[in-house]
Amino acid sequence: MIRLRDVTKVYEGGTVAVRDVNLDIQKGEFVFLVGPSGSGKSTLIRLLLRQDTVTRGVIWVAGKDITQLPAWKIPFLRRSVGTVFQDFKLLPNKTVGENVSFALEVLGRPRSVVGPQVKQVLELVGLNDKGDRYPRQLSGGEQQRVSIARAFVNRPPILLCDEPTGNLDPATSVGIMRLLDRINRSGATVVMATHDHAIVDAMQRRVVQLDNSRVIRDEMAGRYETGEIPYQNGGRHNGDGAEA
Amino acid sequence: MNRLGFLAREALINLRRNLLVVLGAVLAVFISLSLAFGALVVNELLRINTLAWQDGTHIIAFLYDEGQDGVAAGAHAALLDEVGGWEEVANVRYFDKAAAWAEYQEMFADRPEQLNIDPSVLPASIRIELTDIDLYQDVQFRLASQSQLIRRVATFGEQIEQLSSLSTVLNLLGLGLALVLGASAVILIANTIRMAIYARRDEVSIMKLVGASNWFIRVPFILEGMIEGLIGAGLAVATVWVAFRNLRTIGDSIEIISFGIPNRFFVTWGIVILLFGAAAGVLGSVLGLSRYLRDEDGGRPVVVDRRVLEPT
Ligand SMILES: Nc1ncnc2c1ncn2[C@@H]1O[C@H](COP(=O)(O)OP(=O)(O)O)[C@@H](O)[C@H]1O
Ligand SMILES: [Mg+2]
Numbered sequence: 001m002i003r004l005r006d007v008t009k010v011y012e013g014g015t016v017a018v019r020d021v022n023l024d025i026q027k028g029e030f031v032f033l034v035g036p037s038g039s040g041k042s043t044l045i046r047l048l049l050r051q052d053t054v055t056r057g058v059i060w061v062a063g064k065d066i067t068q069l070p071a072w073k074i075p076f077l078r079r080s081v082g083t084v085f086q087d088f089k090l091l092p093n094k095t096v097g098e099n100v101s102f103a104l105e106v107l108g109r110p111r112s113v114v115g116p117q118v119k120q121v122l123e124l125v126g127l128n129d130k131g132d133r134y135p136r137q138l139s140g141g142e143q144q145r146v147s148i149a150r151a152f153v154n155r156p157p158i159l160l161c162d163e164p165t166g167n168l169d170p171a172t173s174v175g176i177m178r179l180l181d182r183i184n185r186s187g188a189t190v191v192m193a194t195h196d197h198a199i200v201d202a203m204q205r206r207v208v209q210l211d212n213s214r215v216i217r218d219e220m221a222g223r224y225e226t227g228e229i230p231y232q233n234g235g236r237h238n239g240d241g242a243e244a
Numbered sequence: 245m246n247r248l249g250f251l252a253r254e255a256l257i258n259l260r261r262n263l264l265v266v267l268g269a270v271l272a273v274f275i276s277l278s279l280a281f282g283a284l285v286v287n288e289l290l291r292i293n294t295l296a297w298q299d300g301t302h303i304i305a306f307l308y309d310e311g312q313d314g315v316a317a318g319a320h321a322a323l324l325d326e327v328g329g330w331e332e333v334a335n336v337r338y339f340d341k342a343a344a345w346a347e348y349q350e351m352f353a354d355r356p357e358q359l360n361i362d363p364s365v366l367p368a369s370i371r372i373e374l375t376d377i378d379l380y381q382d383v384q385f386r387l388a389s390q391s392q393l394i395r396r397v398a399t400f401g402e403q404i405e406q407l408s409s410l411s412t413v414l415n416l417l418g419l420g421l422a423l424v425l426g427a428s429a430v431i432l433i434a435n436t437i438r439m440a441i442y443a444r445r446d447e448v449s450i451m452k453l454v455g456a457s458n459w460f461i462r463v464p465f466i467l468e469g470m471i472e473g474l475i476g477a478g479l480a481v482a483t484v485w486v487a488f489r490n491l492r493t494i495g496d497s498i499e500i501i502s503f504g505i506p507n508r509f510f511v512t513w514g515i516v517i518l519l520f521g522a523a524a525g526v527l528g529s530v531l532g533l534s535r536y537l538r539d540e541d542g543g544r545p546v547v548v549d550r551r552v553l554e555p556t
Contacts, residue, residue: 107455
């Protein structure tokens with residue numbers, strides 16, 4: 001479903017955010033990207049969405065080399081990849097229902113399809129009675145459910161989540177993780193960047209650990225940390241522009 | 245249809261949110277197109293009045309009397325017929341000796357001593373109205389070949405040329421002004437659209453995130469620019485029309501100036517001005533959008549220092 005080969009991203013100014021990353025993610029997998037702040041998790045997700053272009057290397061998503069994608073085809077990539085972010089990215093002047101239907105309307109879906117599909121996905125995230133509320137009238141956890149509903153309403157085969165529980169308390173986070181787990185079990189491939197130890201340890205899913213722009217561990221059914229590899233001081237690197 | 249409704253709704257929300265900036269853009273279009281349209285009208289007035297000048301007589305050819313110096317009877321009528329058939333000539337009138345005497349008496353009514361002449365010395369003439377004032381030399385030249393019949397040709401050549409060149413200057417001035425102001429209107433609309441995008445950058449970035457195509461994102465902004473251009477142009481056309489109507493009401497008492505611009509002129513040019521406003525709006529939006537949408541889709545190639553990529 002997702003394959004990265006020797007992917008390197010250097011930002012303007014010389015920061016190497018991702019260095020020589022190789023990764024294969026199968027259809028239906030649930031993968032945690034873990035690592036401390038600044039290790040390159042968000043950059044990887046941006047590259048998968050073509051919000052940024054690789055400096056070197058190749059990325060395939062659903063069999064297509066997205067590094068060669070012409071600009072006009074990028075929207076089609078994004079229609080097959082749902083996204084969830086730490087800050088929800090909801091529109092404050094639109095209701096819950098409008099926020100979710102917006103994602104279908106901008107794809108030009110007819111109203112007869114939009115209505116039932118929005119209702120269905122709001123039921124899935126447990127907000128069917130709050131469709132007329134505005135985001136500010138919801139708790140953080142509920143807002144994140146809305147953003148998951150928006151990401152999933154189009155039934156994309158892939159869901160990318162960048163620290164979706166970063167702004168939520170542990171109890172609320174558990175609810176969000178249950179939701180993502182259910183979406184994953186319905187067949188979607190889920191990639192989630194996080195530095196929440198408890199969640200990773202509880203889920204027992206594949207863990208890809210980044211440290212200082214490199215992959216230093218890739219483990220099935222892993223925990224956030226292993227005793228063997230110290231990630232805090234980054235081990236074998238030097239000369240990184242960001243830290244220099 | 246539903247899709248169009250959605251896009252139109254987005255454009256309207258946009259217009260309402262940035263009322264002040266929108267007002268600026270509309271005003272720019274309005275002022276520039278008013279001046280352009282005003283210049284067109286003034287020019288048309290000038291053209292009509294140059295043509296109508298001297299009661300529509302641009303050339304007078306004084307004739308030898310019939311039956312004198314070998315001028316055959318009926319030669320005047322034949323000449324009148326021939327000249328009337330020339331394509332440069334809009335109208336030709338025959339002025340017989342009696343009419344010439346009447347005109348002479350009127351002209352010198354306040355100087356009785358001048359009236360002591362033999363009326364038969366005053367020649368008959370033909371009075372020619374041209375289709376286009378600039379053609380007077382051509383007609384003068386054609387008349388010259390009839391020297392056995394024509395005693396003398398009088399044109400208002402110099403005066404005509406002065407008016408004609410004044411009209412050219414006004415034309416150029418109007419055109420230049422319209423160009424400069426039109427360009428500023430386009431730039432102002434581009435800025436409006438840029439601010440509109442800035443105000444809605446969250447919305448636009450979410451649209452991009454969920455996979456809206458670029459044209460789908462663009463259309464509401466282009467519609468917005470077009471509406472601004474159309475409103476500005478509409479106001480300009482209405483203003484010039486109203487101003488002209490008022491001017492005509494005042495001007496009808498001034499006999500020497502004709503305000504007889506046909507409504508057809510206003511309809512035709514009004515449509516042109518409206519189209520121009522809409523086009524300026526679309527152009528402005530496209531300019532305002534280009535930079536924003538270009539930057540969004542991935543970075544420019546980064547010049548990488550080889551050393552940072554060397555294996556460590
Ligand atoms: N747009 C950017 N321009 C320059 N440097 C950036 C940009 N985005 C991120 N970085 C840098 O790239 C590195 C990785 O950042 P990021 O991918 O956000 O890490 P994480 O999500 O793991 O915290 C950091 O050193 C960060 O400062
Ligand atoms: Mg991050």
